[in-house]
Amino acid sequence: MNRKDFILKSCAACVGASSVAALLSSCAATKFTNGKLIKDGIVIDVKEFSLKEANKHRLYIVVRNDELLFPICVYRFSETDYSAVWMQCAHQGAELNVAGDYLQCPAHGSEYDNRGRVTSGPADRDLRTFPVTINNNQLFIDLRKT
Numbered sequence: 001m002n003r004k005d006f007i008l009k010s011c012a013a014c015v016g017a018s019s020v021a022a023l024l025s026s027c028a029a030t031k032f033t034n035g036k037l038i039k040d041g042i043v044i045d046v047k048e049f050s051l052k053e054a055n056k057h058r059l060y061i062v063v064r065n066d067e068l069l070f071p072i073c074v075y076r077f078s079e080t081d082y083s084a085v086w087m088q089c090a091h092q093g094a095e096l097n098v099a100g101d102y103l104q105c106p107a108h109g110s111e112y113d114n115r116g117r118v119t120s121g122p123a124d125r126d127l128r129t130f131p132v133t134i135n136n137n138q139l140f141i142d143l144r145k146t
């Protein structure tokens, strides 16, 4: 059994084949960034959302930083509208996976939309989210507030 088969079979036993397919397809397109930690928050460049094709943008970016306990998924809705969603499940605290325009928990299957609202249980509350402001082509994710 090669590595890919092992991962697929192992994951399929845990979370189901359809979830694995969504996970693998989303991994291929996921862009990660460290962001820049500053007082009270984290900053990422708006250009991180740009694709090579003119006027095309990434749907989301995952901010991973050693200083953060969990990643933050930043969704882009328009030039001036973003959401920043803490990727810790509201059920029992597992790290979520991004599956395109929604987030999915590998532990028990809860799902959340791209604004962090729970859409499928067992979680019964929304994810933590952070205000996002734009200044000089930089997004500031305010970690002080939810």
Ligand code: FES
Binding pocket: 089, 090, 091, 092, 093, 094, 105, 106, 107, 108, 109, 110, 121, 122, 123
């Ligand atoms: S920890 Fe996420 S659904 Fe249980």
